[in-house]
Amino acid sequence: xxxxxxxxxxxxVPTFIGITLIGFLIMRLAPGDPAELRAAGGLxxxxxxxxxxxxxxSVDEAVAQWRNQYGLDRPLQVQYAIWLKNLVTLDFGxxxxxxxxxxxxxxxxxxxxxxLNILSxxxxxxxxxxxxxxxxxxxxxxxxxxxxxxxxxxxxxxxxWAATMALVFICGGDFFYLFPPGGLSSIDYRPDWPFWxxxxxxxxxxxLPVVLLSYGGFxxxxxxxxxxxxxVLGQDYVQVARAKGLLERVVIMKHVxxxxxxxxxxxxxxxxxxLIGGSxxxxxxxxxxxxxxxxxxxxxxxxxxxxxxxxxxxxxLTLIGILLSDLxxxxxxxxxxxGRRQA
Amino acid sequence: MNPTRSERSDAVAGEDSAAHASGGAGLWSSVWRQFRRNRxxxxxxxxxxxxxxxxxxxxxxxxxxxxxxxxxxxxxFPILRGYLVxxxxxxxxxxxxxxxxxxxxxxxxxxxxVPYRQTNIDLFAPLEPPSTKHWFGTDKLGRDVMAGMxxxxxxxxxxxxxxxxxxxxxxxxxGAFAGYFGSWVDIVISRLFEIMISIPTFFLLITVAALFRPxxxxxxxxxxxxxxxxxxxxxxxxxxxxxxxxxxxAAISIGVSNRKVMFQHILPNALAPVIVSVVLGIAGAxxxxxxxxxxxxxxxxxxxxxxSILNEASGATFAWWLAVxxxxxxxxxxxxxxxxxxxxxxxxxxxxxxxx
Numbered sequence: 001x002x003x004x005x006x007x008x009x010x011x012x013v014p015t016f017i018g019i020t021l022i023g024f025l026i027m028r029l030a031p032g033d034p035a036e037l038r039a040a041g042g043l044x045x046x047x048x049x050x051x052x053x054x055x056x057x058s059v060d061e062a063v064a065q066w067r068n069q070y071g072l073d074r075p076l077q078v079q080y081a082i083w084l085k086n087l088v089t090l091d092f093g094x095x096x097x098x099x100x101x102x103x104x105x106x107x108x109x110x111x112x113x114x115x116l117n118i119l120s121x122x123x124x125x126x127x128x129x130x131x132x133x134x135x136x137x138x139x140x141x142x143x144x145x146x147x148x149x150x151x152x153x154x155x156x157x158x159x160x161w162a163a164t165m166a167l168v169f170i171c172g173g174d175f176f177y178l179f180p181p182g183g184l185s186s187i188d189y190r191p192d193w194p195f196w197x198x199x200x201x202x203x204x205x206x207x208l209p210v211v212l213l214s215y216g217g218f219x220x221x222x223x224x225x226x227x228x229x230x231x232v233l234g235q236d237y238v239q240v241a242r243a244k245g246l247l248e249r250v251v252i253m254k255h256v257x258x259x260x261x262x263x264x265x266x267x268x269x270x271x272x273x274x275l276i277g278g279s280x281x282x283x284x285x286x287x288x289x290x291x292x293x294x295x296x297x298x299x300x301x302x303x304x305x306x307x308x309x310x311x312x313x314x315x316x317l318t319l320i321g322i323l324l325s326d327l328x329x330x331x332x333x334x335x336x337x338x339g340r341r342q343a
Numbered sequence: 344m345n346p347t348r349s350e351r352s353d354a355v356a357g358e359d360s361a362a363h364a365s366g367g368a369g370l371w372s373s374v375w376r377q378f379r380r381n382r383x384x385x386x387x388x389x390x391x392x393x394x395x396x397x398x399x400x401x402x403x404x405x406x407x408x409x410x411x412x413x414x415x416x417x418x419x420f421p422i423l424r425g426y427l428v429x430x431x432x433x434x435x436x437x438x439x440x441x442x443x444x445x446x447x448x449x450x451x452x453x454x455x456x457v458p459y460r461q462t463n464i465d466l467f468a469p470l471e472p473p474s475t476k477h478w479f480g481t482d483k484l485g486r487d488v489m490a491g492m493x494x495x496x497x498x499x500x501x502x503x504x505x506x507x508x509x510x511x512x513x514x515x516x517x518g519a520f521a522g523y524f525g526s527w528v529d530i531v532i533s534r535l536f537e538i539m540i541s542i543p544t545f546f547l548l549i550t551v552a553a554l555f556r557p558x559x560x561x562x563x564x565x566x567x568x569x570x571x572x573x574x575x576x577x578x579x580x581x582x583x584x585x586x587x588x589x590x591x592x593a594a595i596s597i598g599v600s601n602r603k604v605m606f607q608h609i610l611p612n613a614l615a616p617v618i619v620s621v622v623l624g625i626a627g628a629x630x631x632x633x634x635x636x637x638x639x640x641x642x643x644x645x646x647x648x649x650x651s652i653l654n655e656a657s658g659a660t661f662a663w664w665l666a667v668x669x670x671x672x673x674x675x676x677x678x679x680x681x682x683x684x685x686x687x688x689x690x691x692x693x694x695x696x697x698x699x
Contacts, residue, residue, distance in 0.1 A: 014534065015534075015537055015538050015541055018534070018535070018538035019538055019541060019542055022538070022542065022547075023547075023550070026547075026550065026551055026554065027554075030551075030554035030555060031554075031555070031556075152681070152685075153678065155681070156626075156674060156677045156678035156681050157674055158630055158633055158634070158670065158673045158674060158677065159634070160633060160634050160637040160650060160653055160670070160673075161653060161666070161670030161671070161673060161674055164653050164654075164656050164657050164666045164670060165666050165667070165670065167656075167657055167660055167666075168656055168657075168660045168661075168662075168663050168666045169663070169666075171660070172660075174660065174661040174663075175663075181660075269540070269541075270540065272543075273540070273541075273542065273543045273544055273545070274545075276543045276545065276546060277543060277544060277545025277546065277634075278545075280545060280546070280549065280638070281634055281637070281638065284638065285657055295546065295549060296549070296638060296640075298553070299549050299550075299552065299553040299640055300639070300640075302553055304553070304554070307549070307550050307553050308550065310546060310550075311543070311546050311547065311550045314543040314546045315541065315542060315543055315546075317543075318541050318542070318543050319541055322541055
């Protein structure tokens with residue numbers, strides 16, 4: 001197990017290099033280098049579109065200095081090495097917007113996004129698995145049809161629409177005020193609140209974002225679970241288990257469900273990028289101070305180092321998720337040999 | 344593998360491309376026969392067609408020019424003439440140059456069902472709720488929401504189609520190479536797949552969008568460049584399977600070139616699962632486009648899209664019509680592409696039969 005984990009960990013390195021290489025190439029392909037972008041960002045920040053000639057000279061000087069500082073005057077492969085080295089040491093440079101170190105900004109917001117995503121993953125699996133089991137054990141009943149159709153429709157509902165509808169209709173628009181329109185805690189939040197009150201306040205604020213982040217996931221996964229259950233149910237050993245007189249409940253819970261979980265565990269790998277993308281939308285709409293919102297604000301402000309840092313951090317998060325799903329897979333299915341991932 | 348199918352493509356292989364087309368038609372007409380039996384998928388198909396027609400005829404459905412105009416003894420068809428003028432083939436008559444058609448005196452005019460264009464700003468009627476004048480209300484600049492949605496369907500559909508077109512080209516070529524050549528080519532390309540699925544695509548999209556100037560074309564390209572992996576994996580596994588069939592071995596042994604074997608002999612038989620992921624991919628691209636334009640990233644700010652109308656609702660939460668209608672349009676579009684895709688999957692992939 002430990003050596004398998006280590007091998008998986010080593011295999012992540014080339015993937016990680018590939019991802020960062022793509023990020024780096026985009027950076028180089030984009031019009032203007034970081035130094036120029038920084039100058040442009042600074043000018044936009046100062047609100048000055050018209051730059052006088054003497055200022056233009058000092059801008060040019062600054063650009064040349066930054067170019068030297070970032071190593072942009074060196075060969076491309078050296079630049080990539082520097083970029084990678086900075087990445088590994090978590091040195092993402094300083095934000096163009098407020099000159100704060102980018103890593104500090106990210107570290108501040110990382111816990112929020114991780115909390116949101118872990119809660120959403122839990123909800124996805126806790127809803128999808130029972131739904132799939134129910135659907136598969138009640139095929140061709142009304143209940144199965146309703147679940148299947150609902151899941152299909154839910155899967156097609158765009159997150160932006162669901163979130164906007166929630167904002168307009170149940171978050172204190174002109175209709176109902178069931179949930180807060182945004183943020184992570186109430187305005188009158190005080191640190192000396194009793195524990196249960198803090199939990200209640202958190203739950204009230206997190207409920208909608210988590211539901212909105214996870215409904216597409218559990219709608220999709222419940223269909224996978226159902227298909228996977230049906231496939232396992234058709235196998236001989238299930239019939240044997242039934243024939244030797246095991247209770248149906250035991251057959252389903254002990255023999256079928258465990259084997260049906262295998263494809264679902266691999267789905268975690270594709271769920272994570274979707275969740276990270278979804279949190280950009282949800283965090284922006286509900287003004288939750290997480291990485292997604294930071295990403296959105298940085299894109300709007302063309303705060304380039306922050307955007308690139310967020311890209312790298314979310315790539316790392318995704319890779320960790322894939323690693324976890326691979327390790328989980330070997331727990332769920334001991335037959336899985338190293339290096340063989342099902343297509 | 345159905346033996347008649349491989350035999351047919353074998354027989355067709357030596358003939359000209361016309362024979363190819365008729366050979367394909369046999370398969371596709373039987374697919375259509377089976378697809379038609381699935382009533383829900385058929386509804387999806389009609390909605391998809393309807394949306395395509397709306398996008399094509401947007402100018403005739405929502406326009407501030409009349410379809411037909413009788414004015415000062417002359418008969419005009421201003422919308423049609425607008426096309427000709429746009430192509431430089433005709434000019435506006437002097438009495439119709441820069442006029443407000445709704446205020447022409449003594450004119451008989453037949454306007455399109457929505458007599459506004461998505462760009463008609465009316466600052467005296469901002470954020471009006473739905474009425475007989477504006478069926479779906481107006482936005483904060485007083486632009487008609489329904490006109491915006493009709494013309495926005497063009498943006499959504501064209502981004503969906505072009506992005507998936509790009510993805511198909513990349514995916515099919517890479518998948519074909521990986522599946523056909525195997526060995527190190529397969530290893531390198533499969534590694535690339537793994538990188539692509541580990542990339543937080545949406546974050547890559549907004550990163551690229553942050554660096555380049557927003558345009559529809561750029562949005563198409565970046566969505567296409569990030570969404571080919573599914574298609575490539577399907578193509579690869581089909582090529583892996585078909586490559587070992589007798590007819591391919593026969594073709595290679597008589598010296599048919601690799602390129603011909605791959606794209607003329609194997610590809611037609613490998614298309615079925617690819618087509619399913621193409622249809623689902625269009626839905627995916629439309630979803631991504633609406634999210635991007637909702638965030639105001641990628642698509643120029645002055646364009647009215649389904650996502651951009653939806654975005655206005657989050658700033659004016661009393662204006663429920665800005666949330667309900669454009670979002671429903673995205674939902675129905677995505678849903679009907681999903682329905683068509685699922686219907687096709689059932690017909691084209693017999694392994695799935697009985698699972699649903």
